[in-house]
Amino acid sequence: MRSLPDEYALLARWFPTARTRAAAIGVTREMIRRWEIALDGGARPRVRAGTARAITLLTDVAAEVERLVGDAGGTGRWLLAPQPALRGLSVAAVLGERPLSVIAPLIAPPPDGAPTGFSSARVRSATAALGPAPRIRRERPRNQVEAAILRRLGCDELVIGAG
Amino acid sequence: MPDEHRLRLDRRLRDERDQNRRARIAAEEVLARFNARGIVLTVVGGSAVALWDPAAHVSRDIDLVGIASQADIDEVLHGEFEFAREGRHWFDEDLALAIEVPAWVLEPAGAVATVIGTVRVISLEDLILDRVEQWHGTGALEVALQAGRLLAHGLLDEERLAQRADAIGASAPLEALRLLASCDEIDSPLSHEVHRLLGADGLLRVRARLCRR
Numbered sequence: 001m002r003s004l005p006d007e008y009a010l011l012a013r014w015f016p017t018a019r020t021r022a023a024a025i026g027v028t029r030e031m032i033r034r035w036e037i038a039l040d041g042g043a044r045p046r047v048r049a050g051t052a053r054a055i056t057l058l059t060d061v062a063a064e065v066e067r068l069v070g071d072a073g074g075t076g077r078w079l080l081a082p083q084p085a086l087r088g089l090s091v092a093a094v095l096g097e098r099p100l101s102v103i104a105p106l107i108a109p110p111p112d113g114a115p116t117g118f119s120s121a122r123v124r125s126a127t128a129a130l131g132p133a134p135r136i137r138r139e140r141p142r143n144q145v146e147a148a149i150l151r152r153l154g155c156d157e158l159v160i161g162a163g
Numbered sequence: 164m165p166d167e168h169r170l171r172l173d174r175r176l177r178d179e180r181d182q183n184r185r186a187r188i189a190a191e192e193v194l195a196r197f198n199a200r201g202i203v204l205t206v207v208g209g210s211a212v213a214l215w216d217p218a219a220h221v222s223r224d225i226d227l228v229g230i231a232s233q234a235d236i237d238e239v240l241h242g243e244f245e246f247a248r249e250g251r252h253w254f255d256e257d258l259a260l261a262i263e264v265p266a267w268v269l270e271p272a273g274a275v276a277t278v279i280g281t282v283r284v285i286s287l288e289d290l291i292l293d294r295v296e297q298w299h300g301t302g303a304l305e306v307a308l309q310a311g312r313l314l315a316h317g318l319l320d321e322e323r324l325a326q327r328a329d330a331i332g333a334s335a336p337l338e339a340l341r342l343l344a345s346c347d348e349i350d351s352p353l354s355h356e357v358h359r360l361l362g363a364d365g366l367l368r369v370r371a372r373l374c375r376r
Contacts, residue, residue, distance in 0.1 A: 053234065056232070056233065056234060057232050057234070060232050060233055064266060064267040064268065067266060068268060099201070100230050100231070100232060100235075101201060101230065104230040104267075107230070107267060107268060108267070108268040108269075111275045111276070115275065115276045115277050115278050115283065115286075116277050116278070116286075117277065117278040117279075118277065118278070118279050118318060119279075119280060120187070120279060120280045122318070123214070123215060123217065123279055123318065124217055125317070126316055126317030126318045127215070127216050127217065127218065127312075127316060127317065129315070129317070130216065130218065130312050130315060130316075131218075132218055133216065133218045133219045133220050133308075133312060134220070134308055135220050136220075136304060136305055136308065137305075138222075138303070138305050139301065139302075139303035139304055139305060139351065140297065140301050140303045140305070140306070145249060145250050145252060146224065146252060146261075146263070149224075149249060149252050149254050149261050150222055150223060150224065150261065152254070152256055153223050153254060153256060153259045153260070153261060154259055155222050155223045155259075156220075156222075158220070159209075159220060159221055159222040160222065161305075
């Protein structure tokens with residue numbers, strides 16, 4: 001048994017009702033109700049390890065799908081919709097039970113054919129005429145956590161930029 | 164006792180001082196371990212710029228894209244390479260390297276991967292369009308300069324670049340960046356001015372502005 005993962009709090013974004021949260025995780029509505037009463041009381045419920053993993057994985061998938069479709073509600077509905085490629089099961093239902101490679105084509109179809117390949121030497125010779133690259137300050141804003149990590153790594157302030 | 168994969172990475176990086184080569188070596192080692200688990204990841208962002216343009220001046224983080232759960236990533240980067248984790252970032256202060264897996268799907272839409280050596284990386288044309296989109300969103304000089312150098316790359320497939328730009332609706336900003344990159348001197352005010360002109364009046368004003376120089 002493990003503690004209910006922190007990611008559980010994110011699920012309401014994609015699954016706004018207890019019914020949809022229960023369906024997405026694969027537990028009963030009564031279980032969801034008990035967890036949420038416990039959370040409201042400041043306790044952290046204990047859940048099966050598989051359930052904890054399913055919740056974490058569900059938030060990973062939902063975040064990426066929302067990034068691509070730009071709609072949190074639509075993301076939740078898609079994750080619960082029966083999929084022809086899964087013979088009527090939903091993506092949420094198979095998460096954690098089958099490898100991610102099974103649902104990957106539903107999120108992004110794989111490209112045709114194998115990728116082209118170049119040797120490192122060929123890339124170097126193809127850029128030989130470019131000369132040295134300029135050293136200039138990054139203007140795009142950078143995530144503060146990332147900027148802090150890059151400073152800890154001793155990264156040049158010019159490429160960290162404003163963070 | 165450190166994991167064998169970490170020891171191997173340490174050995175390969177021990178005498179390497181060039182930051183871009185260090186990042187390439189780390190990408191080789193890390194991607195191989197993900198591949199061993201059936202997880203295919205592709206280098207994107209500034210680290211992809213450095214793979215295509217080894218003289219590029221970029222940061223010490225490697226951005227990877229591919230279908231992988233945070234648990235999978237943690238098992239490799241923490242479990243095998245002993246990187247520390249902070250949020251969605253994994254890093255190692257001794258190696259001066261950071262790795263992030265910010266997304267599952269390559270951008271721009273329809274982008275494909277190429278392989279340089281053994282490292283899977285976003286294709287040159289799609290990387291240019293990624294830089295074009297970032298410039299189109301911000302006007303930032305650094306992405307304009309990166310795109311300018313990549314547009315002069317000896318391995319660029321111009322026909323594919325034009326097709327892809329058309330497919331994602333980026334032909335106008337690509338053309339504006341080409342014009343900008345052809346200027347003798349590019350600075351931040353000029354990059355932002357061209358960016359504003361493109362947004363307000365389109366390519367005609369960009370052409371008129373840059374042809375006066």
